Amino acid sequence: MICKTLVTGFPRIGENRELKRALEHYWSKTASLQELRATAAELRKRHWLFQKRQNIDFISSNDFSYYDNMLDTIVMLNAVPDRFSGIEDETERYFAMARGTAGASAMTMSKWFDTNYHYIVPELSGTLDFRLCPGKILTEYAEAKKLGVKTKINVIGPITFMGLSRASKGENPFGYASRIIPLYKELLARCAELDDTLYIQMEEPYLVKNPTAEVLALLKAAYQDLASVSSNIRIIVTSYFEHSNETTKILAETPIWGLGLDFVHGPQNIQGLKYAKGKKIFAGVVDGRNIWRNDLGASLFLLEKISDMVGREQVVVSTSCSLLHVPYSLQNEPESDIKQHLAFCCEKVEELALLGRVFRGEVVLDSDNIGMKTARSRTPSTQHDGPADIAFGERKVRAGDFAERNALQRRKFHLPKLPTTTIGSFPQTQELRRLRRDFKKRAISEEAYEQGIKTYIDDCIAFQEEIGLDVLVHGEPERNDMVEYFGEMLKGFHFTDNGWVQSYGSRCVKPPIIYGDISRTKPMTVRWISYAQRRSKKPVKGMLTGPVTILNWSFVREDIPRPLVARQIAAALCEEVADLQAAGISIIQVDEAAFREGYPLRKENVSAYERWAVDSFRLAVSSAAKETQIHTHMCYSDFTDIIKTIEAMDADVITIETARGGNRLLDVFEREGYHNEIGPGVYDIHSPRIPSEDEFEKQIFSRLEVLDGKRMWINPDCGLKTRRWEEVRPALQHMVSATRNVRLTLERNETSLT
Incomplete structure (x- = not known):
């Protein structure tokens, strides 16, 4: 199969914030759990089938969450803090960890790297009863397959999970690797039973943060092990928001199948490609964090440059990160001078599909259609006078210490x-x-x-x-x-x-x-x-x-x-x-x-x-x-x-x-x-x-x-x-x-x- 396109992840809140409303009705007890689940299932179906209609090759499952994907990973590993262990109902316990109860404070939230998205921070301690709970992952994969959509499974990777955790008593969170990584191996073994060939997207954005020697060593050992679990599992290790060149060379030496790299916010990633021959490169050239239309000409030029380094058949066109960080669709936005310059989630998926076809030579577009325009010409206002002059003036501070x-x-x-x-x-x-x-x-x-x-x-x-x-x-x-x-x-x-x-x-x-x-x-x-x-x-x-x-x-x-x-x-x-x-x-x-x-x-x-x-x-x-x-x-x-x-x-x-x-x-x-x-x-x-x-x-x-x-x-x-x-x-x-x-x-x- 010639693979052309991958969407790193899709928003889950819904075009009209359906999930938001369903959650709040459930929390206020004006809707049942069954109604909440029905809304969630409808959203997943709608989002999978939209991507399938765009002929996206790699569509995600397990990118959906009722609250947060890190919280889902906490549940997957049964890393439930002791103060919530007495709550027997799984759904009640899940939301209690996120929102707290009368007797137990909620788990801490923090910003997801340099975005305005908040994740639930895992709390690691020696008292945790770590064990694999893969139900959500297996169920959603089967749900998509029943709809005729064979998905890649998105999972927060072990390095990122530990790196973003807080361990008790000042412990090093990476010290829990011996308890956590075997559960990831067990997860892959369970997933291997689902299909003849299965794609797992291990999300490891922690790798862009100047990884230490300890992290680099653990990374190599972890993915050497994980990629050897089953011959029918193909692992894509994905980082985003910056370059991760220190880890490209290391991961290239493991049996993983592919690397997902952000070339929008980490253009230096191209420097690490000299180590990546033989690996599939999921080239993030469609911006998952901003809302301007893609400069297709510039993206195609970059894709050609990437293919020169690793081989055209090794390149898959991708979003730079999950589309969680942009609005859903322009469809219901009123006409304006600026609308023609915008692309929200659905429009970005369409851009991605078009880039994939053009890059593979299936369609040929002239420069006018490709949109070879400078970024400046996209927007109505470009004058730099008046207040802008202050940007280059003297530093101003208030009086007094x-x-x-x-x-x-x-x-x-x-x-x-x-x-x-x-x-x-x-x-x-x-x-x-x-x-x-x-x-x-x-x-x-x-x-x-x-x-x-x-x-x-x-x-x-x-x-x-x-x-x-x-x-x-x-x-x-x-x-x-x-x-x-x-x-x-x-x-x-x-x-x-x-x-x-x-x-x-x-x-x-x-x-x-x-x-x-x-x-x-x-x-x-x-x-x-x-x-x-x-x-x-x-x-x-x-x-x-x-x-x-x-x-x-x-x-x-x-x-x-x-x-x-x-x-x-x-x-x-x-x-x-x-x-x-x-x-x-x-x-x-x-x-x-x-x-x-x-x-x-x-x-x-x-x-x-x-x-x-x-x-x-x-x-x-x-x-x-x-x-x-x-x-x-x-x-x-x-x-x-x-x-x-x-x-x-x-x-x-x-x-x-x-x-x-x-x-x-x-x-x-x-x-x-x-x-x-x-x-x-x-x-x-x-x-x-x-x-x-x-x-x-x-x-x-x-x-x-x-x-x-x-x-x-x-x-x-x-x-x-x-x-x-x-x-x-x-x-x-x-x-x-x-x-x-x-x-x-x-x-x-x-x-x-x-």
């Missing part, structure tokens, strides 16, 4: 020890969404819309005053999304109607598209923040999304340097900070939730990113006076290797996610002598469980073991928009009451010492 600013701010705000606040958003109710939707469709008047927003803000302020929070927020009722809202206020952004991408579980985001130069034409947040501030004598935070996060959570033009785009956004935010300050807002939060996820995966590229990312943040807040307190927020980050960069950002207060990660994430701040103020999250907002007052007290005292209480804030992990008021009200009440109790305990201890 932290010690000076902190002294002025303490005198101004008179906040108690362990001041309490939230990260920004409050629950986005159905009524609130309907209000914005009706106003957008002009079904209600502007007056009715504004009254609805004011009522929500009034209620938020009243609630926060009632429970005794120290620094308030307006709740963000006017905002659909923390990036989309600002993009709608800035020039240079385009928005889709249905461009949803899965972030985690049932949570989806709709990234804007940056197609032109960015500038601000008017204040974006001042009106509603000022309205909220007039409702309280306590400080109300101005809430902005930072330049690096807006950049990283958008689809960005390919022909403009990312640092320049970030700098343009920062210049606009700098103007907004000045306007908020002039309106009397004295605490301003500039969220950089995606700062960490933007880090390059290769160490050699890190310093350049840090330089322009920090410069962008500092430019954004450079208009703040010394007395104005600047907060920032980061979530789902490991701060060990970026603490000096966080110091360089020089925010007065940083709030971070630690409710699941605990003090492990905080140790570095104390160890490295971080002097600015910090709010370690004590409320896991990604779980529906409501922590008790006692649990909050334990969380706070735990944080005080590693942080100085004089510079510590108390807050949730993240914004509360995805939670329900029925959860938020009691949880925040418990958080504030617990903080008061801790303050009293600390005061009594101080008194007894004197």
Whole structure:
């Protein structure tokens, strides 16, 4: 068989977010497990048959997940933490690990490499009852085969599984190889019974992260073993998001069948091909992470270059990574100047099929049809004047060092020890969404819309005053999304109607598209923040999304340097900070939730990113006076290797996610002598469980073991928009009451010492 095309993986949420809705109905007990399973089966069928109609040669099974593929792998290996082992029902236990229960906190989530997708982090310990549970994999393969689709089976590889795990007591997660790799061998033996020839795609993106000598040695031994399990198993080891040249040579020396390589985000992969003769090369030339149409001419040129090195018959045209990271289809998007330049998942599959036919000589297209255009000519706006000039100007920073600013701010705000606040958003109710939707469709008047927003803000302020929070927020009722809202206020952004991408579980985001130069034409947040501030004598935070996060959570033009785009956004935010300050807002939060996820995966590229990312943040807040307190927020980050960069950002207060990660994430701040103020999250907002007052007290005292209480804030992990008021009200009440109790305990201890 001449193999032409492979799709690394397909989105599972559905064209109209069917899986999201089915999951949420099941969790709320308004739908049965059978109904959820029926929706899932229909989605798998639809996605398999679509790819089959496009004549894709390698279609995936086991790329579907009810929540997360890493969580599925945890289940496959029975690596279930002890706190969930008492839950007998498999489905209940699966979702408990992801979302927590009244008695057990959820497993930690982290960002999947440098994307906005979150995975469940495996917890390895000596008490785990490792054993193979292959039911999902075997069942879905049979399900596809019954539909006439012979799939490759996608599996998170053992090196990536261990590399992304956290082991107890500071153990090396790769020390569990002797318990984990035999289960992968057992899995392959079970799969070998399914068909005469079976293709297994072992996903090993961990290999792009400067693998150590230990990892390289383990990699060789593992795949030497795995590829020898059965003669009818053909293993494709797939990496993505960067180059993995260190491992290409090693894997080429094992009996694996093929290598999946990302030539879009890891163009250096071509350098490793000199070692790969004799292996199938699954050449990732269709971008699985951005939404611009493929430059077919450039892709064909690259494919020819690859085939010159390894032989044409060894090359299979592939997506660069799973299409999980792009929206489903352009079919229902309205016409616009930019639509013709876009390709979502379904369009990328069509591009892939066309590239495969052209590369194999089945069709011949002239240059006009192939689309040999420069990236710049794809997009409507290409002028570089005005705000863009600031990208090459001098570095701008705010006045005063932290010690000076902190002294002025303490005198101004008179906040108690362990001041309490939230990260920004409050629950986005159905009524609130309907209000914005009706106003957008002009079904209600502007007056009715504004009254609805004011009522929500009034209620938020009243609630926060009632429970005794120290620094308030307006709740963000006017905002659909923390990036989309600002993009709608800035020039240079385009928005889709249905461009949803899965972030985690049932949570989806709709990234804007940056197609032109960015500038601000008017204040974006001042009106509603000022309205909220007039409702309280306590400080109300101005809430902005930072330049690096807006950049990283958008689809960005390919022909403009990312640092320049970030700098343009920062210049606009700098103007907004000045306007908020002039309106009397004295605490301003500039969220950089995606700062960490933007880090390059290769160490050699890190310093350049840090330089322009920090410069962008500092430019954004450079208009703040010394007395104005600047907060920032980061979530789902490991701060060990970026603490000096966080110091360089020089925010007065940083709030971070630690409710699941605990003090492990905080140790570095104390160890490295971080002097600015910090709010370690004590409320896991990604779980529906409501922590008790006692649990909050334990969380706070735990944080005080590693942080100085004089510079510590108390807050949730993240914004509360995805939670329900029925959860938020009691949880925040418990958080504030617990903080008061801790303050009293600390005061009594101080008194007894004197």
